[in-house]
Amino acid sequence: MEFSKILKYLRKKNNLTQNGLADKLSIAQPIVSEWENGEKLPHFDNLIKLAKVFDISTDELMGVKENKELSRFCRIEQLSHERKLSIEDLRKENNISFDELAKLLMVSPGTLLNWEKKGLPNIDKYKKIILYFDLTLEQFTELK
Numbered sequence: 001m002e003f004s005k006i007l008k009y010l011r012k013k014n015n016l017t018q019n020g021l022a023d024k025l026s027i028a029q030p031i032v033s034e035w036e037n038g039e040k041l042p043h044f045d046n047l048i049k050l051a052k053v054f055d056i057s058t059d060e061l062m063g064v065k066e067n068k069e070l071s072r073f074c075r076i077e078q079l080s081h082e083r084k085l086s087i088e089d090l091r092k093e094n095n096i097s098f099d100e101l102a103k104l105l106m107v108s109p110g111t112l113l114n115w116e117k118k119g120l121p122n123i124d125k126y127k128k129i130i131l132y133f134d135l136t137l138e139q140f141t142e143l144k
Contacts, residue, residue: 003062004038010054010061011036012136025049088116090133104132 011021011032018036022029025046034040042050051058059065091101102112105128130140 002038003041004036006061006063007032007050008036010056013134014054021053024053086116087112087129090129090135091116094133105129 011018016024018032019029022032025032027046031040031042035042041047047058047061051061054061057065091098096104098112099109102109105112105125107115107125126140129135
């Protein structure tokens with residue numbers, strides 16, 4: 001996975017704006033933007049600071065060493081870009097049985113089956129799915 005995607009994911013996951021992250025690193029916001037856009041890579045000293053901010057190793061941050069959370073994000077991101085992401089994919093990716101997910105979302109198995117086979121649920125359940133699978137709204141809107 002690309003450093004730029006990892007950085008953006010970690011920043012958003014930690015509820016930081018580019019300005020907020022720049023402040024933590026004592027750098028200018030445009031530098032963070034360049035990193036997230038894949039225009040530049042951070043110098044080693046900033047890489048170490050980033051790893052500390054996000055509490056991961058520099059190898060994980062650079063995508064050299066596998067990090068289960070980042071690998072999961074990468075797989076979901078790839079499916080999302082291929083427009084092949086579905087509720088069923090998410091369920092299977094997270095090793096959750098059909099019945100478990102229906103119970104967790106507090107819906108009937110029939111409703112979940114409809115969501116998996118025929119499309120998305122009504123608006124009342126969107127938030128539960130997004131929160132449970134730790135998706136961004138953009139990823140969620142690309143579910144098939």
